[in-house]
Amino acid sequence: MKYKALIFLLLLFPVIGCYAYQIEGVVRISDQWQPKIYLASIQSPENLFVASPEFMINEATIYPDGHFELKGNDLPDDPRFYRLYLVRNSLFALEFSADSTRNFMHLLLTNSSELKLNAGDQKLLFDDVRVEGSPENESLVAFEKAYFQKRHSLTLINTVAKRDFQSQSMNRSIREFVTNSSDAIVGLFALYHIEDRETDFLRNGSFYFDFQERLKAQYPQAMYTAAYDDLLNNLVGYRDLVCEIPRITKPWRSWIIGAEALIIVLLAIWVYRLKSQGSGKNEVDYFGLLTEKERTIWEALAAGKTNKEIAADLFIELSTVKTHINNLYKRLGVSNRKEAIVLYNRQK
Known part of the structure; x- marks a missing residue:
């Protein structure tokens, strides 16, 4: 009986001591980073770009040689997205950065995943990390690395038109x-990186519907499948709002169009009245503000005559001409001869 109990305990011990999922490897960090690596759960694909300590589910120490090991037995059995990330020593808040060195990476895990991460020889953090143990994660990590390289190149473009062309090209490569992705969940990860999905959906709607069929065929009960259904419903709603869709006639569409037309008409009337009022206020009889002698001198200025020529024509002293010119400047609200001539030509 004692031998049977001993054998039972020996068999039970490995079960108790084992872990279901395990992520080990090497990551290179500098002194500005905490020697900790964190694992966060992503409940919805929309949260792929959300930084929150509330998502953290595990952590491990990074030893001086860069080695770490994350393990546990509390992940769901269906494949979901998770984030590995690092935190700076100087920050109290969680922050993700991909500008110079990327301090995060994403993985597709189940409760039985066993992965190994190998750091590159040159770059720090997750910029050159390779994954072993899962073809799906190898594909996902390769996509994420290429995506951020292209995203960084976009920031170096200094013209809006070229940046727009490059952005469309990047969306095309994502599609x-x-x-081509054999695993629909990996494809879903990439799809959520498409910039301006509303506009892309208007141009490539069939792509989004075809992917929905693939996702439902491979993962009919997955949480992410339901999330994608919600995304697609929102995209369809956006399309219905801005486009005329065949076989779809909603009562409020004509109401919206009618209301928009009425608003445009009212705005046009309002702008016209403002212009009319403004033009009425700006109509000033500048000739009526001047004396007969000043009007004559203003005409002479507009004709391009000099002060000396004006004095000779009017048989007056040169100093008198200058006095008249200074007076008409004040009455006209101008400060020099050029402004006076421009105003004269505008009044003709």
Whole structure:
């Protein structure tokens, strides 16, 4: 009986001591980073770009040689997205950065995942990390690395038109990756990196519907499948609002169009009245503000005559001409001869 109990305990011990998922490897960090690596759960694909300590589910120490090991037995059995990330020593708040060195990376895990991460020889953090143990994660990590490289190149473009062309090209490459991805969840990860999905959906709606069928075929009960259904419903709602969709006639569409037309008409009337009022206020009889002699001198200035020529024509002293000119400047609200001539030509 004692031997049977001993054998039972020996068999039970490995079960108690084992871990279901395990992520180990090496990451290179500098002194400005905490020697800790964190694992965060992403409940919705929309949270791929949300930084919050509330998502953290595990952490491990990074030893001086860069080695770490994360393990546990509390992940769901269906594949979901998780984030590995690091935190700066100088920050009290969680912050993700991909500008110079990327302090985060994403993985696709289940409760039985066993992955190994190998750091590159040159770059720090997650910029050159390779994943072993899962073809899906190898594809996901390769996509994420290429995406941020292209995203960084976009920031170096200094013209709006070229940046827009490059952004469309990047979206096109993402769609190609999604289409060629054998695992729909990996494709879903890439799809959520498409910039301005509303506009992209208007141009490539069939792509989004085809992917929905793939996702439902591979993961009919997955939480992310329901999340994508919600995304697609929102995109369809946006399309219905801005486009005329065949076989879809909603009562409020004509109301919105009618209201917009009425608003445009009212705005046009309002702008016209403002211009009319403004033009009425700006109509000033500048000739009536001047004496007969000043009007004559203003005409002579507009004709391009000099002060000496004006004095000779009017048989008056040169100093008198200058006095008249200074007076008409004040009456006209100008400060020099050029402004006086421009105003004269405008009054003709």
